Amino acid sequence: MNTNKIKIAYTKRMKQILWFIALFPQFLLAIQPVKWQAQWIMHPEVEPQSYAVVLFRKNFNLNSKPDSFIIHVSADNHYRLFVNGKYVLRGPARGDLSHWFYETIDIADFLRSGKNIIAAEVINWGPKRSFSYFSQMTSFILQGNSSKEEVINTSAGSWKCFHNKAIYPKIVDWMFDRTTINSGLYLGNPTDSVRGEKYPWGWETLDYNDADWELAKWADVAGERGTQYAGGILYSAGKLLVSRRVPILKETPVPFQKIGRVSGIEKEEGFIKGTHPLTISSHRKVSLLIDQTHLTVGYPEMLVSGGKGARIQITYAENLLLNREVKGNRDEIDGKYMVGIKDVFIPDGGKNRLFKPTYLRAFRFIQLDIETENEPLVIEKYEHVECRSPLELKAKFSADNDLVNWIMEAGWRTISLCAQDYLMSDAYYEQLQYVGDSRVHNLALFTLSGDNRLTRNALLQFDQSRISEGLTLACYPNAFYLIIPSYSLIWIDQIYDYMMWRDDKAFISQFELGIQNVLYWFEQRMQPNGLIGKMEWWGALAWPRHYQNGEPPTIYEGNNTLYTLHYAYTLRHAAAIFEFLGEKEKADGVIDGRTRFVSQ
Structure with a gap:
């Protein structure tokens, strides 16, 4: 018997056991439902659906610094949480009203003995969100x-709030006007316009005077108590809270690489390298x-001092343009111009003012x-805070070919950057989780990372998007109604992909009814000649030049x-899934063209 092999195996097993013990408290938090006692709170004067940035604060005292202090937090639409002036995290993960996510985190490291402050910036991007x-x-x-942490629970009258009117929305009008930029249907949030003289600087710190x-009041349009409980689960006028399914996003400060060109000032890169500030004298245009x-992808942060009344416009683009049709080599910038989304910041003249989108x-x-x-305006520092899901690259491929190696590096960068709290189809323009796009994304994640958390979340969200006819929405979460029937087939194809990677019957079995409903929808459109007949909704399938809007020529005929x-391709996948689940009769029925299972 090889004692060295036994020793190695024993050591690995002990490491696994110790790892599980270390994570056991978090594991318990993940599986135990929250018994909600807190209330949704809101500003008493802000219109519920309008664009607004609302700040919330609560002071509280602790007899000693705690070893742990676990909280659960969420907001509509989005929050940034601070404890004693320190940024903690942002959220919630994107869901829908029936699956509204909350985050769970231990904030003990941010707390101290005595007086403490917990604060949150909550933004609703309004109807143009x-x-x-x-x-x-x-x-x-x-x-x-x-009970030891309940001192910070939100409830009417226990938290203070402020409508931060220093931040205004800049609406990006690229939804229908594609002549504005050579490519791009922008479906992201409005960008920011910030007036420093109106901003309550230091609002998140302990010393700030919030007199x-x-x-804050209960979050109910009628002003009444708008929170109810059912089986220990909190819902508020139809919004059901569920624990976050995907990992908390990782935010990493990253220096900017270089300055490509300047005008109105000498080229100086110290302020983007963190070595020394950049001073721009008065009455200058640079x-x-x-x-x-x-x-x-992330949140560029600019720290400035002075410069009262200066106008700082920040434009972001994934490429420069030679003309409206040509992007060309992105490494070549001569003769090209910038077209992109913009933020505007007007400082108040104070010291160390931070702008962050x-x-x-x-x-x-x-x-x-x-x-x-x-x-004069002093840019003390400008750095990028990159944001992405904490995925680990576990598989590598290299060759004696620079192009192949570059493709692998660029490919991993693309899929990891677009792995946020959902699988973002493209980072700059639409920023949605599409069924079709996510299949490619998930296969790449399985191959290169092996991490399936975002995959599982996407499969669940597509299932939760299904309409009464049985089809999934083409992308989800989304608050508008977009259906591409072929994407419902791709959802089944993705379940098959997951099955091939994971022996997980319990997870896959919950999609059984949805799979049946999608297949039945297509069966109803089969003609006696064996071909699918007239198609409803958007019949997009591929994008060759002779198609219009991705639609085959006779899709509606x-x-x-x-x-x-x-459909035939997906039927094979569905049969394999039913076989895997032990549903032999259903698997045989799919192969035989019988998909009416609902009554069986």
Whole structure:
């Protein structure tokens, strides 16, 4: 017997056991439902569905610094949480009103003995919000995990709030006007315009004076207590809270790479490298083009001092344009111009004022167009805080070919950046979780990472999107109604992919009824000649040049070969899934063309 092999196996097993013990408290938190006592709270004067940035604060005292202090937190649409002036996390993960996510986190490391402050910035991007966000009303909820943490529970009159009117929405009008940019249907959130003189600087810190802030009220349009409980689960006028399914996003400060060109000032890169600030004298107009050298996603942060009344416009783009039709080589910038989404920040002249976008920015290039007034402006520091899901690259491939290696590196960067709290189809424009796009995304994640958390979440969300006819929505979460029937077939194909990677009957079995309903929808459109007949909804299937809007030429007339072939392809996958689940009769029925299972 090889004692060395036994020793190695024993050591690995002990490491696994110790790892599980270390994570056991978090494991218990994940499986135990929260017994909600806190209330959704809102500002007493903010319109529930309008664009608004609302700040919430609560002071509380602790006899000693705790070893643990676990909280559960969520908001509508989005929150950033601070404890004693320190940024903690943002959320919630994107869901819908029937699956509204909350985060669970231990904030003990941020607390101290004596007086403490917990604060949150809550933003509702209003009617022009991203299609990936649902909203009921601008509101916030936070609850301690046990009696020792209940001092911070949100309830009417126990938290203070402030309507931060320093931040205005900049609406991006790219939804229907594609002449504005050479490519792009922008479906993200409005960008930001911030007036520094109106901003309550230091609002998240312990020393800030909130005497003139208002008391928060229960989050109910009628002003009554709008929170109910059913079986220990909290819902508020139709919004059901469920625990976050995907990992908390990782935010990492990353220096900008280089400045590509400047005008109105000497080229200086110290402020993007963190070595020394950049001073722009009064009554100057300058422009600086920052090139990150690759696409990235996150929250660029600019720290400035002075410069009262200066106008700082920040434009983000994934490429520069030679003309409206040509992007060309992104490494070549001469003669090209910037077209992109914009933020505007007007400082108040104070020291160390931080501008950070309220929502993700995707870019390779950032252009700063700055115009100062009577005071010089000092940019103390400008850095990018990259944001992505904490995925680990576990599989590698390399070759004696620079192009192949570059493709692998760029491919991993793309799928990891677009892995946020959902599988983002493209980072800059639509920013939605499409069924068709996510199949490619998931296969790449399985191969290169092996992490299936975002895959499981996507499969569940597509299932939860299904309409009464049985079809899934084409992308989800989204608050608008987009149905592409072929994407419902791709959802089944993705379940098959997951089955091939994971021996997980319990998870896959919950999709059985949905699979049947999708197949039955297509069966109803089969003609006696064996081809699918007239198609409803958007019949997009592929994008060759002779198709219009991705639709085969006769999609609304019938006899569509490509749709029929896809249906046959998916039937094979469905039969394999039923076979895997031990449903032999259903598997045989799929092969025989009998998909009416609902009554069986």
